[in-house]
Amino acid sequence: MKLQLTMRRPHTGAAIFVGCMAFLQVAVYIKKQPQTRGLSVNLGGGNCQWTPAEVIPETTPLSTTLITGYPGSGKRLLWQMVEALTGGLAGDDWDLSEHGSHVVTMKTSYPHPESVWNWGDVMDQSVLMIRSPRHAIPSYMAMRHELEWSNGFADSFLRKEFIYTERPPLFSWAAWRDANFMTELQRWCYMIDFWMTNGQSMEADGANTTGQDPNCQTNMIDCRPKTVISYEKLNDRATGRQEIAKLAGVMDNQANVPIIAPAARNCVYNEVMLNSQPGWKNNAHRAGPANDEMTFTMTQMLAMKQLFINMETKYGPDGEWGNDENAAYVVECMNQYLTEICAEII
Numbered sequence: 361m362k363l364q365l366t367m368r369r370p371h372t373g374a375a376i377f378v379g380c381m382a383f384l385q386v387a388v389y390i391k392k393q394p395q396t397r398g399l400s401v402n403l404g405g406g407n408c409q410w411t412p413a414e415v416i417p418e419t420t421p422l423s424t425t426l427i428t429g430y431p432g433s434g435k436r437l438l439w440q441m442v443e444a445l446t447g448g449l450a451g452d453d454w455d456l457s458e459h460g461s462h463v464v465t466m467k468t469s470y471p472h473p474e475s476v477w478n479w480g481d482v483m484d485q486s487v488l489m490i491r492s493p494r495h496a497i498p499s500y501m502a503m504r505h506e507l508e509w510s511n512g513f514a515d516s517f518l519r520k521e522f523i524y525t526e527r528p529p530l531f532s533w534a535a536w537r538d539a540n541f542m543t544e545l546q547r548w549c550y551m552i553d554f555w556m557t558n559g560q561s562m563e564a565d566g567a568n569t570t571g572q573d574p575n576c577q578t579n580m581i582d583c584r585p586k587t588v589i590s591y592e593k594l595n596d597r598a599t600g601r602q603e604i605a606k607l608a609g610v611m612d613n614q615a616n617v618p619i620i621a622p623a624a625r626n627c628v629y630n631e632v633m634l635n636s637q638p639g640w641k642n643n644a645h646r647a648g649p650a651n652d653e654m655t656f657t658m659t660q661m662l663a664m665k666q667l668f669i670n671m672e673t674k675y676g677p678d679g680e681w682g683n684d685e686n687a688a689y690v691v692e693c694m695n696q697y698l699t700e701i702c703a704e705i706i
Contacts, residue, residue: 400447
């Protein structure tokens with residue numbers, strides 16, 4: 361692959377830094393030339409051929425979808441699925457991918473402090489991805505460790521090849537967990553509330569709203585997710601095809617999205633899940649302690665249990681959400697997480 365040395369001014373702010381300290385500097389880095397290709401090939405009869413994603417020309421009209429979720433929730437897997445379904449490169453809020461903003465989909469952790477709304481109004485709709493905090497919080501901390509606790513875009517960019525390579529030592533995990541658990545659990549909860557309530561901002565304690573985020577008034581007229589995706593179900597081959605059908609259904613409703621025919625979508629899912637595609641890494645590639653060794657204290661487990669109960673009540677049919685389809689799915693996810701956490705406590 362041809363390489364070129366590029367000078368550019370990075371974003372203002374911290375790409376992977378809780379607190380988002382502002383900075384502005386010139387960074388020098390190696391930039392990869394983007395690959396080009398055609399849409400994944402529908403071979404008929406439910407068969408397909410996966411090929412790498414391509415840059416979509418700026419002059420091509422494009423309908424877009426924002427993938428939102430707490431950091432460590434597996435948005436990268438959904439990103440892969442979108443690329444395979446549509447043939448277009450996906451991007452990210454800090455543009456660490458260097459794919460720009462003219463992309464079919466972009467992933468973000470906004471309004472978590474790790475993220476910032478810097479894509480303006482180029483995203484047309486959102487999809488919310490949920491993963492149990494029992495696993496999302498350790499995954500988030502592992503990424504911070506891999507980036508060596510980066511405090512800026514340039515440092516994060518230089519460390520991005522280390523993502524999904526190494527979990528932290530258990531003593532490091534325990535120290536970070538005990539210092540940050542309640543804050544991150546509240547942020548995990550707020551991530552769901554923010555998008556479900558069309559961008560209602562919250563007080564620091566999460567108890568009261570402070571009004572609607574201006575981005576959900578001007579840049580995205582309706583921030584509410586068109587569908588909610590469960591990472592656990594997406595990553596389970598017994599249920600993953602149903603999640604992809606939900607995602608594809610949302611994108612089918614858009615005017616300018618190149619997407620493979622419905623008959624080939626199960627095949628595309630299988631290709632992404634079963635075959636290791638060039639350049640892609642995930643949690644399974646991480647060395648170090650096993651994922652399940654990054655545990656929580658009993659007090660922390662009980663706090664998660666209570667949160668799941670509270671979320672079930674909040675989004676349940678007896679409250680203001682009634683029979684809202686996305687709210688019902690949030691409740692379904694909370695019920696699954698509650699069952700899992702109770703089994704672990706026992």
